[in-house]
Amino acid sequence: AANYRTAEAVATHIGLFDDVLSSTAKHNLFSASKRDALVQRFTTFDYAGDSISDLPVWQAARQKILVNPSHQARKVQPADLLIEDRRPLHQALPRMLRLHHWVKNLLVFSPLLLAHRLNEDSVLSQTILAFFAFSLVASAIYIINDLLDLSADQTHPRKQNRPFAAGDIQLIQGIRLFPMLLLGALLISSFLPPTFSAILLLYLLLTTLYSLWIRRLFVWDVLMLTGLYTLRIIAGGAATHTPISIWLLAFSILFFLTLALVKRCTELQELSLSDTINTSCRERPYQPKHYSAFFQTGITIALGSSFILIGYLLSDKVLKLYQQPLYLWGILPLILYWFWRIWNRVKKGILHDDPIVFAVSDLQTYCIGLIVCLLVHLAS
Structure with a gap:
């Protein structure tokens, strides 16, 4: 759901991504809107997220990847891959x-x-x-x-x-x-x-x-x-x-x-x-x-x-x-x-x-x- 300026700046800095999907002033890619945009663009995809708001996206994803998830997200969504590198x-x-x-x-x-x-x-x-x-x-x-x-x-x-x-x-x-x-x-x-x-x-x-x-x-x-x-x-x-x-x-x-x-x-x-x-x-x-x-x-x-x-x-x-x-x-x-x-x-x-x-x-x-x-x- 990041603004396109932030998303593009991160992508440019890291240099690993082929394309960027991000929110604009007219369209907020959040929760179900993010899911719809990903399904329309890729059909099949793996998704990494951390918030309970990502639940609709995980439900549509092939692989559910949870990265330092919130307590609510961990409780509701089983993970195919769990990544935790933060201190408790x-x-x-x-x-x-x-x-x-x-x-x-x-x-x-x-x-x-x-x-x-x-x-x-x-x-x-x-x-x-x-x-x-x-x-x-x-x-x-x-x-x-x-x-x-x-x-x-x-x-x-x-x-x-x-x-x-x-x-x-x-x-x-x-x-x-x-x-x-x-x-x-x-x-x-x-x-x-x-x-x-x-x-x-x-x-x-x-x-x-x-x-x-x-x-x-x-x-x-x-x-x-x-x-x-x-x-x-x-x-x-x-x-x-x-x-x-x-x-x-x-x-x-x-x-x-x-x-x-x-x-x-x-x-x-x-x-x-x-x-x-x-x-x-x-x-x-x-x-x-x-x-x-x-x-x-x-x-x-x-x-x-x-x-x-x-x-x-x-x-x-x-x-x-x-x-x-x-x-x-x-x-x-x-x-x-x-x-x-x-x-x-x-x-x-x-x-x-x-x-x-x-x-x-x-x-x-x-x-x-x-x-x-x-x-x-x-x-x-």
Whole structure:
């Protein structure tokens, strides 16, 4: 049922077909109409399809070939030949939703953690709702990103394995799921304070602007990524009416700014190594020549975040919240080591382009996190 322009473009690109039958503005070759056109042209034919709408065509065909069929088509039409090369939906769907990126939304818990309110059940339940609301919105935006980047992803050596680019999930499935995710997020936010809902809508607006426009702006895209991370922390405070420490905001801004620069540096390394990626990412405002400046700036900002941590440890607030604050000083060398390790991996060119994904899969990061938790517990 494809339009003749699309059908002829595909036929020209592949170069295997002698003739093309396709829909026009006056005649839609769909279901029974497609069957009639094929019977009139060929009399006897084999047919490969995937949809329940192809049932009339299969009934008239000599060989019924089902290619990655829908559940309804598989149930109704027995196949003479079944071809399935897509990943199962239960494997492709989590990758489309980027469930592993939901870890970023754990930032909504940070205001409670620093305010020592995690033991309050009602407050904790509100934060859990905030986590899922942000996660659903994030997954919806990832769907839009993948749809917008489809052509580029299909020529990228790594991103071509994303569900849409690889054909594991149909585009229409993603389009249908997008509003469902947003509605789910809005429904969850209705149980939280209006301020949180406003921040969630702001996050949706900013991420949409980022996808459509800001990611093409030099440096502004890095600042936007930093702001989106920090907005999660602000939302966590709004969901529970927990005041957010100025020290937390200052540290988070510098911390996530250096991680955003890590991401850009790894992308620039890929650009310098592959002409294919350079072509597919031509809308990005960066060139490999920017790598050195970003690398040095990222390390400087990482050190700056460490000075913010020192300022917090010297503040009167620490003396009020912790009985043994000296234990907290053990966090400083751990943070510095983690920064050194991640930037060292950038320098060697062995880091995934998303440092958060790296952190989630890195054993040493987990060990550092456990030691930090132990030090905080001892300080309390």
